Amino acid sequence: xxIYTEEEARKILEKAMSFSKADACVINLGxxxxxxxxxxxxxxxxxxxxxxxxxAVEASFGKKSGTATIDEFDDASLEKVVRRAEELAQLxxxxxxxxxxxxxxxxxxxxxxxxxxxxxTPEFRADVAAKSIKxxxxxxxxxxxxxxxxxxxxxxxxxxxxxxxNKSTNVDFTVTMRTDDGTGSGWVTRDYNxxxxxxAEEASAIAIDKAVMSREARAIEPGRYTVxxxxxxxxxxxxxxxxxFNARTADEGRSFMSKEGGGTKLGDKIVxxxxxxxxxxLHPDVPTSTWSGEGLPRKKTxxxxxxxxxxxxxxxxxxxxxxxxxxxxxxxxIMQGGDAxxxxxxxxxxxxxxxxxxxxxxxxxxQTMLFTGLTRDGTFYIENGQIKYPVKNFRFNESPVIMxxxxxxxxxxxxxxGNLIPYMKIRDFTFTSLSDAV
Amino acid sequence: xxxxxxxxxTGLGAGALMLPVSMMGNDIAAEALLEPGLDLFTKKSLADVxxxxxxxxxxxxxxxxxGRYLNQYVFTREDKVQxxxxxxxxxxxxxxxANGTWGFASTNDVTDAGxxxxxxxxVAIAKANSKIQTDxxxxxxxxxxxxxxxxxxxxxxxxxxxxxxxxxxxxxANAAAMNAGANFVNSALFMVNEQKYFASTxxxxxxxxxxxxxxxxxxxxIDREAGKFKSRQALSAPMGMGYEYMDGLExxxxxxxxxxxLYRNSYDIIEDATTAAKQAKEMLTAESVQPGKYDLVLExxxxxxxxxxxxxxxxxxxxxxxxxxxxAGTSFATLDKWKSGDFKYGSDxxxxxxxxxxxxxxxxxxxxxxxxxxxxxxxxxxxxxxNYEAIRDQVSILDQxxxxxxxxxxxxxxxxxxxxxxxxxxxxxxxxxxxxxxKDVEKGIYIAGRGSYSIDQQRYNFQFGGTVxxxxxxxxxxxxxxxxxxxxxxxxxWNSCAKICDEGDYRLFGSFFDGKGQPSQVSAVSHGSxxxxxxxxxxxxTGRSV
Numbered sequence: 001x002x003i004y005t006e007e008e009a010r011k012i013l014e015k016a017m018s019f020s021k022a023d024a025c026v027i028n029l030g031x032x033x034x035x036x037x038x039x040x041x042x043x044x045x046x047x048x049x050x051x052x053x054x055x056a057v058e059a060s061f062g063k064k065s066g067t068a069t070i071d072e073f074d075d076a077s078l079e080k081v082v083r084r085a086e087e088l089a090q091l092x093x094x095x096x097x098x099x100x101x102x103x104x105x106x107x108x109x110x111x112x113x114x115x116x117x118x119x120x121t122p123e124f125r126a127d128v129a130a131k132s133i134k135x136x137x138x139x140x141x142x143x144x145x146x147x148x149x150x151x152x153x154x155x156x157x158x159x160x161x162x163x164x165x166n167k168s169t170n171v172d173f174t175v176t177m178r179t180d181d182g183t184g185s186g187w188v189t190r191d192y193n194x195x196x197x198x199x200a201e202e203a204s205a206i207a208i209d210k211a212v213m214s215r216e217a218r219a220i221e222p223g224r225y226t227v228x229x230x231x232x233x234x235x236x237x238x239x240x241x242x243x244x245f246n247a248r249t250a251d252e253g254r255s256f257m258s259k260e261g262g263g264t265k266l267g268d269k270i271v272x273x274x275x276x277x278x279x280x281x282l283h284p285d286v287p288t289s290t291w292s293g294e295g296l297p298r299k300k301t302x303x304x305x306x307x308x309x310x311x312x313x314x315x316x317x318x319x320x321x322x323x324x325x326x327x328x329x330x331x332x333x334i335m336q337g338g339d340a341x342x343x344x345x346x347x348x349x350x351x352x353x354x355x356x357x358x359x360x361x362x363x364x365x366x367q368t369m370l371f372t373g374l375t376r377d378g379t380f381y382i383e384n385g386q387i388k389y390p391v392k393n394f395r396f397n398e399s400p401v402i403m404x405x406x407x408x409x410x411x412x413x414x415x416x417x418g419n420l421i422p423y424m425k426i427r428d429f430t431f432t433s434l435s436d437a438v
Numbered sequence: 439x440x441x442x443x444x445x446x447x448t449g450l451g452a453g454a455l456m457l458p459v460s461m462m463g464n465d466i467a468a469e470a471l472l473e474p475g476l477d478l479f480t481k482k483s484l485a486d487v488x489x490x491x492x493x494x495x496x497x498x499x500x501x502x503x504x505g506r507y508l509n510q511y512v513f514t515r516e517d518k519v520q521x522x523x524x525x526x527x528x529x530x531x532x533x534x535x536a537n538g539t540w541g542f543a544s545t546n547d548v549t550d551a552g553x554x555x556x557x558x559x560x561v562a563i564a565k566a567n568s569k570i571q572t573d574x575x576x577x578x579x580x581x582x583x584x585x586x587x588x589x590x591x592x593x594x595x596x597x598x599x600x601x602x603x604x605x606x607x608x609x610x611a612n613a614a615a616m617n618a619g620a621n622f623v624n625s626a627l628f629m630v631n632e633q634k635y636f637a638s639t640x641x642x643x644x645x646x647x648x649x650x651x652x653x654x655x656x657x658x659x660i661d662r663e664a665g666k667f668k669s670r671q672a673l674s675a676p677m678g679m680g681y682e683y684m685d686g687l688e689x690x691x692x693x694x695x696x697x698x699x700l701y702r703n704s705y706d707i708i709e710d711a712t713t714a715a716k717q718a719k720e721m722l723t724a725e726s727v728q729p730g731k732y733d734l735v736l737e738x739x740x741x742x743x744x745x746x747x748x749x750x751x752x753x754x755x756x757x758x759x760x761x762x763x764x765x766a767g768t769s770f771a772t773l774d775k776w777k778s779g780d781f782k783y784g785s786d787x788x789x790x791x792x793x794x795x796x797x798x799x800x801x802x803x804x805x806x807x808x809x810x811x812x813x814x815x816x817x818x819x820x821x822x823x824x825n826y827e828a829i830r831d832q833v834s835i836l837d838q839x840x841x842x843x844x845x846x847x848x849x850x851x852x853x854x855x856x857x858x859x860x861x862x863x864x865x866x867x868x869x870x871x872x873x874x875x876x877k878d879v880e881k882g883i884y885i886a887g888r889g890s891y892s893i894d895q896q897r898y899n900f901q902f903g904g905t906v907x908x909x910x911x912x913x914x915x916x917x918x919x920x921x922x923x924x925x926x927x928x929x930x931x932w933n934s935c936a937k938i939c940d941e942g943d944y945r946l947f948g949s950f951f952d953g954k955g956q957p958s959q960v961s962a963v964s965h966g967s968x969x970x971x972x973x974x975x976x977x978x979x980t981g982r983s984v
Binding site (some may be wrong): 035038040041042046047048050054060067068069070071084087088091092093095096097122126142144145146148159174175176178187195215219252253254256258259260261262276359361362363364365366367368369370373374376393395397399401402432433434435436437438 | 903978
């Protein structure tokens with residue numbers, strides 16, 4: 001059993017701390033139990049279970065720090081790992097960016113753990129695979145999917161008296177459905193903290209439908225199109241914006257957020273006024289831990305409000321250099337949605353493309369946040385308010401900043417990869433070439 | 439478990455050096471890297487516990503891998519050491535076939551009892567999964583090697599070089615870049631030692647000691663007034679070598695046609711960091727490319743990634759068959775194309791080989807992770823697709839009876855599967871230098887180093903950038919370019935291959951953390967080539983105003 005309760009974790013951490021002779025000491029304890037099943041060609045290919053636990057000691061003398069880790073927690077092991085960290089610290093060069101450990105903090109109680117997820121069995125996982133494979137094979141479709149579930153905890157104690165504890169669960173599911181003749185492909189993704197919200201049949205059916213609907217795609221000219229991005233597609237592009245919210249690189253002049261003549265874009269309007277993005281560890285649909293790796297409390301934080309940059313993330317060192325309060329990095333991303341349903345969005349589109357997902361997104365120019373990538377697993381042409389036919393995949397070269405300036409309409413929010421992202425309609429999205437890939 | 443993209447943690451990768459860092463194992467002292475692992479006699483007797491237990495439980499095949507994986511990573515920025523990490527991971531993985539089905543289990547309890555228990559689990563998993571197995575495993579025969587060993591040939595074991603010397607070298611390189619006008623530098627040194635003992639019921643006991651090294655950096659120049667910044671990454675290659683790669687031997691330097699040094703089997707990080715700073719500054723005012731068709735002259739440390747993405751991945755047999763459909767994707771290079779015997783992958787001069795024995799390469803080992811002696815084989819000969827990358831349980835699909843020897847697991851804790859071997863473009867047979875190649879180009883672009891890369895899930899359409907770009911006009915390099923990326927289709931691109939320089943220019947490119955599988959595993963692989971020309975490739979301009 002690798003999931004310790006708060007009291008069990010505290011006891012181990014306090015025991016380890018009792019061995020410390022360093023000027024400062026931070027001890028992290030974590031553990032997880034996870035299981036997975038992978039299937040392809042309509043049969044199970046691999047299945048696994050992993051159990052991990054680890055205790056990491058960071059000991060510091062002055063500005064010299066050393067870290068040692070161990071996976072056994074008897075008294076002798078705990079003393080050994082503390083001594084080893086202290087030896088390493090004495091041998092280390094000084095770190096000019098060293099920060100004293102934080103004092104005690106108050107955290108909100110997190111809601112990121114679900115007993116149902118923690119109790120997932122191999123039989124349940126096999127059943128998920130069966131619920132994908134059976135309906136696929138009935139429609140001459142081949143399923144390849146992956147289910148990964150886990151429960152974990154993390155706890156921290158430092159020599160200034162800070163103690164933090166969190167436990168969480170997660171389940172991630174993706175399945176790719178390909179028609180047996182190789183001309184159609186569909187995909188779906190689902191993730192939750194609580195596995196009881198997961199319906200493998202419902203999810204698989206969507207991917208099967210997309211595979212069948214996307215057969216015999218037609219080639220249309222690349223160029224600028226109005227696109228309706230499903231939340232999974234939008235999330236992949238927006239997720240890549242995260243790096244720009246680092247205050248330090250912005251201040252240093254090497255980020256999209258750096259401004260001409262010096263300074264940052266904090267306070268500037270960078271996208272359409274309907275764009276509001278925040279993070280919230282207590283949001284019931286996308287809950288996370290309520291403290292950061294540095295031990296800072298995580299609270300609801302607005303990053304972009306009505307198109308204006310409201311916050312950049314400062315670690316403790318950079319905050320101290322700039323004379324501001326630290327702002328921990330977000331643990332999730334929530335973007336304000338709108339009233340439009342997907343059907344409404346399609347109906348109001350004269351000519352456009354519906355995108356299921358993007359693939360292989362890579363940064364092309366960090367200065368403008370230009371990214372390239374491709375559509376995949378269900379790309380459809382819309383004309384006069386109706387889906388007309390599947391189209392061949394496109395390569396795009398686009399910046400999420402330009403994209404969010406070209407916002408037409410926002411729809412319902414959906415959880416994707418731990419974030420809450422709406423359907424969105426964007427005009428003038430730049431597709432630069434065609435791909436034959438199915 | 440997947441983590442959220444939006445969550446960008448502070449620290450090591452911040453700034454110009456964005457690296458997918460894989461950290462495995464427990465942190466230890468640098469000196470502990472030199473501690474000997476188990477002796478051969480003990481390893482053999484432990485492995486025999488797995489093999490005998492598996493046999494007694496009815497397994498028709500079993501292998502055991504006792505692995506000790508040592509990593510040392512050093513990270514610096516400007517005049518600061520950010521982190522020095524030493525890790526050790528030790529354990530055993532047992533794989534079996536029972537009822538015609540694979541089972542795998544692993545443990546860090548490397549005792550008779552621990553191994554016996556893991557083996558029982560592996561057999562139980564195999565038997566449970568056999569109920570839904572439709573195609574029983576067919577293993578290609580393999581020679582019984584008896585007790586053998588293999589070591590990466592090296593002159594300097596990184597474990598014996600003091601950390602202070604490595605830190606000093608990186609800080610010297612950073613200082614050189616700052617003196618040459620850089621505003622920021624992040625540098626890193628990755629060193630890996632895999633101590634792997636493999637035993638199987640086919641009669642092999644193989645002890646291997648494998649070393650890899652990767653020095654790298656990102657140098658950034660900024661123009662605050664214009665609000666612009668440009669970064670130039672290192673032109674090093676990760677190598678299957680010891681610390682001698684850092685010697686910076688003059689004899690291993692090659693002058694590029696744009697007037698800066700490139701490196702073969704020895705790297706001068708201080709010189710490259712100095713060049714990088716000058717080039718990053720030059721990029722701030724370099725001309726933006728006019729989009730259109732160009733003849734591309736691609737340097738090996740750039741072309742390697744193009745080979746990796748457009749030849750290496752599409753010819754992985756598991757992708758072709760659909761086992762990777764839900765993650766990396768499938769492949770355009772389907773079995774019918776290969777069977778036709780006339781699928782024109784590239785022009786007549788394109789000869790691409792897979793080679794797990796190539797000296798200094800990241801993929802070089804004596805035996806793969808299922809005990810197959812490594813070898814070299816053709817993938818594309820005279821432009822025609824002739825073979826794939828396949829392992830023991832796959833080659834029967836190709837009507838072949840010998841594994842290609844490219845099975846790998848990233849640790850004892852992960853099950854081994856088919857991974858990309860070193861894949862290289864053979865040098866041109868006629869004497870032909872890079873200078874001569876440039877002279878033969880009317881309108882072209884010379885590209886050195888890796889850059890942004892993206893390719894579709896069946897490996898047709900790709901877009902690649904690079905580290906530095908130079909315009910070629912009427913046989914001469916006329917200046918640096920910005921905002922260059924080329925888009926092509928794999929088959930069209932390789933059929934536009936017009937000329938390949940001779941082996942005097944041949945060098946290795948490497949990928950240190952190539953990901954594949956679910957759960958994902960990394961592996962390291964090299965790609966060799968000489969500078970090569972591709973005619974009439976579509977170049978786009980990636981500049982935007984935001």
